[in-house]
Amino acid sequence: MDIFPISLKLKQQLCLIVGGGSIAFRKASLLAKAGAILHVIAPEIDENLKMLVQASHGELVYKPFDEAYLNKPYKLVIAATDQPDVNHHVFVVCEQKNLLVNSVDDIPNCRFMVPALIDRSPLVISIASNGTSPVLSRQLRTQLETLIPHGMGKLAQFSGEWRKAVKEKISNPDERRIFWEDLYASPFKEQVFNDNLIVAKQMMEDALAKWTTPKGEVYLVGAGPGDPELLTLKALRLMQQSDVVIYDRLVSPPILDLCRRDADKIYVGKSRSNHAVPQEGINQLLIQYALEGKRVCRLKGGDPFIFGRGGEEIQELVTANIPFQVVPGITAASGCSAYAGIPLTHRDYAQSVRFLTGHLKEGSPELPWPELIYENQTLVLYMGLVGLETICNRLIEHGQRPDMPVALISKGTTPEQKVIVGNLENIAKKVVQHEVQAPTLTIIGEVVKLREQLQWQ
Template sequence: MSHYPMFADLGGRAVLLAGAGQVAERKAESLMRAGAAVRVVADALSPQFQSWLAEGRITWLGGAFQEDFLNEVFLAVAATDDEALNRRIFQAAEARGKFCNVVDTADLCSYIVPAVIDRSPIKIAVSSGGTAPVLARKWRQIIEMLVPLHTGRMAEIAGRWRGRVKAATPDIGARRHFWEKLFDSRFSTLAAQGDTAAAEAELAAQLAGYQPHQGEVVLVGAGPGDAGLLTVHALQAVQAADVVFYDALVSDEIMAVVRKDAEKISVGKRAGCHHVQQEETNRLLVEYAQAGKRVVRLKGGDPFVFGRGGEEAQVLRRAGIPYRIVPGVTAALGATAYAGIPLTHRDCAQSALFVTGHSKHDGEQPDWRTLALSNQTLVVYMGTLRASVIAEKLIEYGRSPDTPVAVISNGTLPHQSVQTGRLQDLPALAERAPRPALMVIGEVAALRDELKWFGEAA
């Protein structure tokens, strides 16, 4: 991040604006809306600037820029068509430690102005760091459609009641839960209708009858790694959590969208590495939920596909803990799609099987005869350490040694890698592959060269 995001309080502060054309008019309007005392330097004033001057809304310093003008201002904006003058203003501002923005000249800006969604007092800023302002404006338009017009009215009411809510609910977690519940309730409808009195009455009624939040657990599928594959429900859950228990397979990109002040506890499991025992994870989920916390159990892929989500849900059910399941994109779907390998294809694979490379120590052996059938795709999770056994058994039970295979590492992430070969090569491919890795066995793996679209070999 090359720019530090912040909102400046310009109320009553002097701002120097160089220029008085159409671009400068837009800058002046936004500055005056923020309460700035605008001081204009320009040879001539447009009719709009003349009107503002007559109304006493701006101060005109004349046409000649003087460096001393910067001494008593908070920041400066250069919006003239004279490149040399703009540069001179920027350099003078730099010498005096003043913020300066030269319109449409990124290298002459010590601050940039983002595209803004204004639902005062709620404001949302979108910035490209000066690299692509048109793209930032495009996303502002998209986000603006999602933010109700009455959002500002709700914020104004909440501001008036903030002290009383704090006094009634001194616990910060309980207070946050109260506001979250309120903003999703009839209070929002009343604010949208413009009935401020009724909205405040609804707030008062909910505060009077508020009960501390009951703890719950949400088992959330984080998908294979790319944060763009998170579902809306998954995103909402991790941004509302008090505590997040996360696996080793959850990417840094996904952890970055977890609510910043949530407690984050690693309970990762990875073959060959020290990890938290499942029984301890189960105990922690129950303990935190019984303490009234909103708990998220964040798992790579899908909670119910080799994620032990079923075991955890059983524990929660027995303990009487409310829980929800948020499905995720399992690796067999996400990683293969990003690798350009379809799981089924009319010409060569009419079915797909998902299997794990290991089970409980007393687990039965797989049905190798079924796994070795042709015209199907076999996707093996957590199997790289047993690749030799898997290849040997599949060949023994009838699968051709020349069956195409692929080993996908870090699927859907920028550093994804895919190795392809034949079934007889699987042990060597698995040995070389970065972990975690997913093994794909079947004729569809041969389609990667034709269909690859993502990653280093695309």
């Protein structure tokens, strides 16, 4: 994050605009809406801008910029002239005086940027691109305008009027947050939107009267194979409302960033032969935090019920009488194969697909080898990179042809995705040649041939 977004209170505060044209007027309009007192300095000042300044009880100075004018207690300064050298001079002087300064459409001469705004006062949403693409910010604002009801401003105002009462009733800040989240998920919100404030007031009073300390809950959430856009809507919602997030190494950083910012995030590892926290410890963490009344998100790469030990964790929760929800995720086999352009089934090549774990137990894979030797079948191996050579040799020994196509998909669906194609006989050597690293998915079958035609990533 290259910029730190803040909301600045400017009501009855002095703000200076250098420049008197249409650009200066646009910026002045935003400052005026925030209640600022406007001062404008320029040799010529647009008539609309002049009226705006007068309405704010501000000051008009008809002369070129003079740094002596900065001796007044300005909260911020905007340089909006059509002369780059003047704007630069304003920036330099403001920097010397530690004044917040913005030069319109001139990133190097800005200490702050003016974002695109969605105004649902008192709710205000800003969208900023660090000055790199203001048009894109405005387009996003337009899209969000259609998604955010105008009644959100009324809801924010109504909530603010009850904030003190809720705080007095519910002293714990985490519990207060849960109270508001539950309230906003109820019909209460629509009553405020429709100006049924008497009904909304009664609903608020009832909710406060019935409030009890919430019980903890565990969300077993599949995070998918890596691309954050593959998350389900329910997964994102529960990630956003969780107090604690317990995650492993297969959860990509962009997905983790989508969790609630102030949630406690606990890394439990789960890489081969190196578990930061053993499975028994993870089970205990889920129970411990839930018993404390927390909403716990157990965030797993892929799908929690496909080689994710989700079933084991749920068994422990059932035994401990902990309520839980399970949110399926796009498993690595589906996501990685799709991003690699390899369909797992195809009428001409494969009429079935089998998911297998490539983990070796005591150095030897325990797989039903005879059942795997079938021409029109796709095999998908999870966690099979270390034992790949052994697995390929076993398949050949049990009758599979050595030239059966094989694809390795490393870090699938992410920007670092790498796909290596070979066959049973040579794929293990290619792991070394191409320095393939985990997490890696292995696909074995004739469908691998389709990658050359269908790859799109």
